[in-house]
Amino acid sequence: MLLQNSFPDIKIKGNSYIPVNDSIFINTTKKDLILLLERSRVLWKRINNENISGKAEHPGFSYLSPMEWYQFAEMHIRHHIQQKKEIENKIKSS
Structure with a gap:
C-alpha cells in the first residue's frame, strides 16, 4: 500500500450509520482544514530535517515510521476526497 x-x-x-452533527458549519470546517494544512507543513519540515527514528503502531496497518505516518495521512485524505467525488457523481446521476 x-x-x-x-x-x-x-x-x-x-x-x-454516520451521525449528523448540525453544529459543524462550512466556514469552521474550512478554517480547520487551513489550520491542518499549516500544521502539516510544519510536521513535514520536522520529519525531513530531524533525525527521527522509531515506529508507532497503527491499529490496522502495523508499525509505521514518521514518514510512513505522514504518507498514510495524505493517502487517507486523498481516499476521502475520491469517496466524496463518487458520492457527488451518484447524486448527479440520480
Missing part, C-alpha cells in the same frame, strides 16, 4: 502510495481499489463494508 505504501509502495503504491494509495489504498487498494476495493470497497470495505463499514458501519453505515
Whole structure:
C-alpha cells in the first residue's frame, strides 16, 4: 500500500450509520482544514530535517515510521476526497 502510495481499489463494508452533527458549519470546517494544512507543513519540515527514528503502531496497518505516518495521512485524505467525488457523481446521476 505504501509502495503504491494509495489504498487498494476495493470497497470495505463499514458501519453505515454516520451521525449528523448540525453544529459543524462550512466556514469552521474550512478554517480547520487551513489550520491542518499549516500544521502539516510544519510536521513535514520536522520529519525531513530531524533525525527521527522509531515506529508507532497503527491499529490496522502495523508499525509505521514518521514518514510512513505522514504518507498514510495524505493517502487517507486523498481516499476521502475520491469517496466524496463518487458520492457527488451518484447524486448527479440520480
